[in-house]
Amino acid sequence: MEKIKAIVIDDEVNNVDLLVHFLEKYCPIVEIIGKATTSREGKVLIEELQPQLIFLDIMLDEGTGFELLEDVTFTKSKVIFVTAFDEFAIKAFKFSAIDYVLKPIEIEELVLAVNKAHEQIKLSLFTEKEQLNMLSNSINKNRLPLNFIAIPSVDKIDFVKTNEIVFCNSEGRYTTFHLISGKEIVATKNLGEYEQTLDKNIFFRIHNSYIVNLTHVLNINKSGGNYCELVTGESIPIAKRRQDQLHRFLKIK
Known part of the structure; x- marks a missing residue:
């Protein structure tokens, strides 16, 4: 499989830079294709780049990461929440989060989360192909x-x-x-x-x-x-x- 196309969204520039550094050093399967420090920038990146994976903080400059996910129309991205707030873990998994990594980031936890994302992205790609086959076999002219x-x-x-x-x-x-x-x-x-x-x-x-x-x-x-x-x-x-x-x-x- 090719590298996972990912973006990082966090309202603290230092947090973005640190996470990108960790990913480049310890998770070579991930390719960072975009970074955002505001909800608005994050929404634009998701819609335009359609990443396979989003590293997302929960508390953003305007609202929360949950609200951002509800606002975007592109929903095929997998999500790993990276946050200092452990009380939102249950809600995060209701948003189909791959994992929930607490700050300060532990490298082992980050690597495990990325590995889980890797497996799920591979599985979803296979599933999408199956779904397309089902549709093409079931519907005349694919409509x-x-x-x-x-x-x-x-x-x-x-x-x-x-x-x-x-x-x-x-x-x-x-x-x-x-x-x-x-x-x-x-x-x-x-x-x-x-x-x-x-x-x-x-x-x-x-x-x-x-x-x-x-x-x-x-x-x-x-x-x-x-x-x-x-x-x-x-x-x-x-x-x-x-x-x-x-x-x-x-x-x-």
Whole structure:
């Protein structure tokens, strides 16, 4: 396998330089293709360079590393958190982190984390090839009908009619689809990717964590805050900054 293409994101320049030094000296399988010291720079690097691996601090200049991961649309990068805060370990693994390396960095821990990333990246490359073969064998002309969406999960790919989707919500780097049947499917892509994929005439992102199928909305409840009440009996919040956009979309303002 070729070298792992990686970037480092940390709001302390000294921390970035030290980690890059350790990686170059002790982890020759890693090639650093980018460095960032702000969330904004980090997001740009991830989207433009599409690295295989991200070394990410949790506490950044603006918000957290978790928020950065939720904000990016490219989600195929593996993540190793490098941080001084051990209390976020459980949350880190909810974001599919490869590992969680504490500062000050111990070389042995860093090498083990990189080795784990190496193995998982090799496995994911193999899995992607399998998925592409499945798609090409299952779909004429390599395209799904417009009323279908392919939802990749850890062990399979579901083909779902879009009119069966009631809403979907962010689960860190994953997205959960809630279907009219009551079934839930956890996809291995983040919500931002599905915002770009789903039909914008029907699906609307009402919140940073939710996209709703407007054909399954019964009403907008304004009495206790703004909520979409759904045909399934669930209520999901509408973010304040998206209320005006939704009203304009529905031509009620």
